[in-house]
Amino acid sequence: MTECEVCGTETGGRYLCGRHAEQLAERLAELPKVYDEVAECLVPRRSGPAEFVTAATAGPRSPLDEDVLDTVNTARAAEVVHLWRIDVQRERWPRHGAPAPAGLAADCRWLAMELEWIAEHYPAAGELAREVRELELAARSIVGDPAPRPQRLGTCVAVDGEGVVCGAVISRLPGQSRVACRWCGYRYESEQDWLTLLHFQPKAAA
Secondary structure: OOEOOOOOOEOOOOOOOHHHHHHHHHHHHHHHHHHHHHHHHOOOOOOOOOOOOOOOOOOOOOOOOHHHHHHOOHHHHHHHHHHHHHHHHHHHOOOOOOOOOOOHHHHHHHHHHOHHHHHHHOOOHHHHHHHHHHHHHHHHHHHOOOOOOOEEEEEOOOEOOOOOEOOOEEEEOOOOOOEEOOOOOOEEOOHHHHHHHHHOOOOOOO
């Protein structure tokens, strides 16, 4: 007889009950989105289209406590999640070498795909669930709750060397001022970029 490593519910041999396995899946899906928003929060907001540096204002100014920056950032979250991926892979496929660094989103997807095996066979499943929850709570302490949702802005209007318009969907998190097209890589950063994007949208989308 085995109990859920998180809540102690009898699970019939699994390390996670259905409820906590489902919660872990949801958190793995949300974690990259929340930490994208954390990255935006760590960029000082500008009060207007331009800022002039004077002797009185020169020097870097952080919008957040430096101690917070040391513990709540995408790099740390990615490191923690990647270590879990390494351990799960070592347990499941001991003959395989350690996976190469892949980024927070990719490691979260990998763990989510292995979640059924984790819940049934991985003794540290409860610890994994608790640490992922702690990462999410730390990020939400910066960005607020609930998790930010992407806003669809339209389709990418970048043109390649052959004159073909990209056309991929462009979306951003609330307050995000810089976006890279996931398909062609074009970066929308300046006011002119956003105006061009809006101008060339089909009327129905605009």
